[in-house]
Amino acid sequence: MLKIIWIFSSILLGLNGEVLEEQACPVDCECYYSRINWVTDCSESNLTSIPYDELSLMVYTLDMNGNKVINLGTFPQDIKLRRLQIAHNKINQLNYEAFAGLYHLIDADFSSNNITKIDPEAFKDSRGLITLELQNNPLDEVQGQFLNCRGLLYLNLSSCGIRHMNEDFFSNTTTLITLDLSYNPLETLDPGPFQHLKNLEHLNLNNCNITHISPKTFSNLENLRTLFLANNNLKSISWTSILAQLIRLNHLDIENTGTTNLPRDTFANNHYLRHLVLANNQLHHLDVTNTLGHNLHNLYTLDLSNCALQDRLPEDVFNNASNLRILNLSGNPMFASDLTAVLRHIPQLRKLSLSNCSLRRLPDAFDALENLQELDISHNPLSDAFVKLLKPLTQLEYLDMSYCSLGHVGNNTLAQMTDLKKLILSGNNLHNLEQNLFRNLTRLESLDLSNCNLTTPLDPKVFGSDRIYSSIIELKLSGNPLTIPKEGPLLPKQLLSVETIDLSNCNITTLNENIFSNNKNLTQLNLSGNKLSRVEDLAFLKKLRRLQRLDLSNNNLTTIHKGVFEQNKHLTTLNLAGNPFVCNCSIAEMWSWAAREKNDLGLLVGSQTSDFTTSATKLKKSLACLYQPDVHSAVLDENNLDVKKLQRKHDRTPHRTWAKYVRETNCDKKL
Numbered sequence: 001m002l003k004i005i006w007i008f009s010s011i012l013l014g015l016n017g018e019v020l021e022e023q024a025c026p027v028d029c030e031c032y033y034s035r036i037n038w039v040t041d042c043s044e045s046n047l048t049s050i051p052y053d054e055l056s057l058m059v060y061t062l063d064m065n066g067n068k069v070i071n072l073g074t075f076p077q078d079i080k081l082r083r084l085q086i087a088h089n090k091i092n093q094l095n096y097e098a099f100a101g102l103y104h105l106i107d108a109d110f111s112s113n114n115i116t117k118i119d120p121e122a123f124k125d126s127r128g129l130i131t132l133e134l135q136n137n138p139l140d141e142v143q144g145q146f147l148n149c150r151g152l153l154y155l156n157l158s159s160c161g162i163r164h165m166n167e168d169f170f171s172n173t174t175t176l177i178t179l180d181l182s183y184n185p186l187e188t189l190d191p192g193p194f195q196h197l198k199n200l201e202h203l204n205l206n207n208c209n210i211t212h213i214s215p216k217t218f219s220n221l222e223n224l225r226t227l228f229l230a231n232n233n234l235k236s237i238s239w240t241s242i243l244a245q246l247i248r249l250n251h252l253d254i255e256n257t258g259t260t261n262l263p264r265d266t267f268a269n270n271h272y273l274r275h276l277v278l279a280n281n282q283l284h285h286l287d288v289t290n291t292l293g294h295n296l297h298n299l300y301t302l303d304l305s306n307c308a309l310q311d312r313l314p315e316d317v318f319n320n321a322s323n324l325r326i327l328n329l330s331g332n333p334m335f336a337s338d339l340t341a342v343l344r345h346i347p348q349l350r351k352l353s354l355s356n357c358s359l360r361r362l363p364d365a366f367d368a369l370e371n372l373q374e375l376d377i378s379h380n381p382l383s384d385a386f387v388k389l390l391k392p393l394t395q396l397e398y399l400d401m402s403y404c405s406l407g408h409v410g411n412n413t414l415a416q417m418t419d420l421k422k423l424i425l426s427g428n429n430l431h432n433l434e435q436n437l438f439r440n441l442t443r444l445e446s447l448d449l450s451n452c453n454l455t456t457p458l459d460p461k462v463f464g465s466d467r468i469y470s471s472i473i474e475l476k477l478s479g480n481p482l483t484i485p486k487e488g489p490l491l492p493k494q495l496l497s498v499e500t501i502d503l504s505n506c507n508i509t510t511l512n513e514n515i516f517s518n519n520k521n522l523t524q525l526n527l528s529g530n531k532l533s534r535v536e537d538l539a540f541l542k543k544l545r546r547l548q549r550l551d552l553s554n555n556n557l558t559t560i561h562k563g564v565f566e567q568n569k570h571l572t573t574l575n576l577a578g579n580p581f582v583c584n585c586s587i588a589e590m591w592s593w594a595a596r597e598k599n600d601l602g603l604l605v606g607s608q609t610s611d612f613t614t615s616a617t618k619l620k621k622s623l624a625c626l627y628q629p630d631v632h633s634a635v636l637d638e639n640n641l642d643v644k645k646l647q648r649k650h651d652r653t654p655h656r657t658w659a660k661y662v663r664e665t666n667c668d669k670k671l
Contacts, residue, residue: 023056037061043085050086052076064089065109072098080104087111087133094118100125107131111156116140120148120172127151135159135180148172158204159183167192175199182206182228191216202226206253210234215241223248230255230277239266249273255303256280264290274300279328283307289317298323305353306331315341324348330355330376339363347371355379355400361386366393374398378424384408396420402448403427411437419443426450426476432459439464447472450502451479460492470494476502478526484508489518497521504551505529513539521546528553528575535564542567553605554578561586562593571598575605581625587658588667607659623658 025031029042029051037060042051044066052073055062061083069089074097075081082104091113099105105126115137123129129149135158145168152173162184170176174196186208194200200221210232218224224246235258243249249270259281267273273296286292286309292302299321309332318324324346334357343349343365351374359380366372372393382404390399394416401409406428414420420441430452438444439462449458457477463470475491475498482503484490491498498519508530516522522544532538533556541547547568557579565571574594581587595601606623656664 023058024054025056026051026054031056034061037082039063042067049073050075055079061085074098074100075102077101082106084108087113089113091115092117094122096121096124099123102126103128105129107133107154109133110137112136114138118147120145123147123149130154132156142166142169144168145172146170151175154178156180157184162186165193167195169193170196173197178202180204182208185209187211189213189217191219194218195220197221198223200224204228205232207231211236213237213242216245218242219245221246225249226251228253229257231257233258235260239263240268243267244269246270247272251275253277254281259283262286262291264295266291267295270296272298274298274323276301277303278307279303279305281307284310286311289314292321293318294320296321300324301326303328304332305329305355308332313338313342316345317342318346321346322348326351328353329357331357333358336361336363340365344368350374352376362389364389366390369393371395376400378402378404378427381405384410387413390414391416393417394419398422400424401428406430408434409437410434411439414438415440417441422446422448424448425452427452429453432456433462435459435461436464437462438470439467442471444470444472446474446476448476449480450476454480455483457482457491458495460494463492463494467494469496472498474498474500477506478502478504480506482506482508484511484515487512488514490515491518493518495519500524502526503530508532510534511537511540514543515540516544520544523547523570524549526551527555528578530555533557535559535561538564541565544568545570547571549573551575552579556580558582559584559586560590562589562597565593572600572603573605574603577606577623581623581658583625583627583656583661583665585665585667587625588662588665591658591662604658624655625658625661626655627661 023031023038025040026042028045028047029040031038031040033039038056038058039061040055040059041063043063047064047067047069049069050064050073052075055076057076057079059079059081062081062085064086066088069086069091072091079102081102083106087109091110092115094110094115096119099122103125105123106128107130111133115134117140129152131154132149132152133156135156137160139160139162141164144166150172153175155173155176155178158180162181163186170193176197177199179197179200179202182204187210189210189212191214194217198220201223203221203224203226206228207230210229211234213234215238225248227246227249230253234254240263243266247269250272252273252275255277256279260283262283264287276296276299286307292299297320300323302324305328312335325348327346327349330353334354336359340363343363347368347370349369349372352372353376355376356379359377359382361383362377366389373395375393375396375398378400379402384406387401387406387409390413396417397419399417399420399422402424403426407430409425409430411434414437418440421443423441423444423446426448427450431454454477472495475495496518499521501519501522504526508527509532511532520543523546525544525547528551532552541564545567548570549572553575557576558581560576560581565574590604594603594607601607604623
């Protein structure tokens with residue numbers, strides 16, 4: 001009894017020992033304590049204004065995301081609000097009056113509104129404001145300073161239509177550490193706007209249509225650590241002069257910038273550079289040895305993927321890059337003999353990507369890469385025999401051999417990879433798998449055998465005769481012409497631990513009730529793109545009591561009812577889109593089941609828009625059904641709808657979304 005009293009008291013008491021009293025909560029909102037902080041959640045409630053008069057003065061977090069607020073009023077005096085979330089509304093401007101008195105505000109999110117104007121003094125009272133998100137707003141051009149927020153550390157202005165920034169733009173936000181300007185049509189970068197940002201450490205300028213950067217643009221950014229300039233047209237840029245001043249630069253991304261030339265002294269002053277992304281540039285004759293290998297002694301990650309490298313790599317190219325751990329050479333034509341010599345000089349590698357390098361055999365250097373943990377050799381026309389060269393990789397945790405034209409993988413190839421956690425063999429014409437192939441893979445968690453032309457999933461013998469169970473949690477068999485047993489389980493008993501199975505696009509027409517009897521721990525099941533047509537084919541669901549996510553999209557189901565999912569109490573996502581459903585009262589029953597019994601209409605994928613993200617709203621596919629002509633006519637008559645008027649509006653097809661069908665009929669009332 002004393003223990004129960006102590007627990008109850010701990011919940012009610014704050015840090016200062018005071019009892020947490022029940023606070024005011026607006027009618028259309030949900031309120032609760034998070035630790036000792038009062039949270040008011042009014043998100044997605046179709047509100048047109050903030051319920052100012054109903055707010056508790058002790059509210060810590062106010063979530064107004066996803067409503068229809070246009071104008072902002074004034075918050076109650078003495079409110080203790082610290083976090084304001086009002087993304088995805090229709091606000092058109094931010095004025096000082098709206099935030100006057102918010103002395104405790106720490107972060108605010110106004111992303112994805114219609115904001116065009118912001119009062120520079122809007123947050124004058126919020127001197128502790130640290131984070132401000134304004135992305136996805138159509139801001140007007142700013143004359144003078146943008147904001148007077150001298151304590152602001154994080155500012156997101158991505159996708160705001162900014163074309164020009166004057167010299168005083170950031171003059172009163174000098175403490176910024178992180179600034180995101182990505183997806184703004186800036187075109188030209190001049191030094192003026194950035195001269196005030198001496199504390200800036202992270203700058204994102206990806207996708208800004210930049211064609212010109214003044215050599216002194218970043219001259220005052222002496223503390224800059226991270227610079228993103230990917231997906232701009234920078235082929236005429238002098239990288240040497242631009243990067244010379246960024247002596248503390250740690251991470252540089254200039255992927256897909258049209259760069260064709262990087263002189264030897266490009267990174268001469270960037271001694272602290274650890275992560276460099278040069279991917280998707282036409283660097284045909286890049287002097288990798290002198291420009292990168294000899295200059296960047298601290299380089300940890302190097303991405304040269306899809307750079308159309310034509311010159312052969314010399315043996316000593318990375319001799320001075322003793323800290324190199326991640327190397328991506330994918331998409332460049334490589335010679336196995338060159339790679340053999342190069343790789344033997346960087347035994348410290350942890351991750352190596354050689355995907356799509358036109359390799360017909362593998363480099364004979366893996367015995368030197370004893371620390372390698374991840375290897376991608378996918379999309380190379382390899383011979384089965386050369387796969388044996390992988391045998392020495394005893395520390396490997398991730399291996400991708402997809403689409404390598406393999407017809408056979410010998411069990412000796414994987415025998416010593418006892419630490420392997422993820423294995424991808426998809427896209428190889430394997431037909432069948434050799435006995436004991438996975439016998440020693442006692443830590444394997446994810447196995448991808450998609451599109452391998454398998455007719456039988458997995459023979460128990462591939463795990464070895466003495467293996468009682470497998471550690472595999474995720475199994476992908478998508479795109480295989482599987483022969484489905486009429487009775488009994490599809491997979492062997494060793495796969496009892498599997499939680500995720502992908503059987504999409506396997507031409508499955510029927511499934512017996514015990515098909516997953518050896519996989520009762522399933523939480524995710526993908527059966528999309530098959531030919532299931534009968535509700536009876538879903539009887540197996542009764543035995544999957546732990547199922548959380550089920551994908552039945554793009555099958556041939558014409559009807560469905562809630563009883564099918566009666567035993568799936570933990571179901572949170574059900575995808576039924578793309579099936580030729582007939583509009584009947586089972587549809588309305590499913591709609592009611594999701595909305596009332598599961599308390600979440602979003603359970604039905606396609607019933608509404610997806611959850612809001614920090615970038616943009618993503619729409620899901622709509623759930624649809626087809627009226628039978630006679631039923632359609634009866635519904636029109638019952639609702640006294642003018643058939644001719646509807647036809648003039650091109651409503652000639654009896655095709656309906658589930659939501660519209662439920663509104664048109666009286667099914668819901670009959671249930």
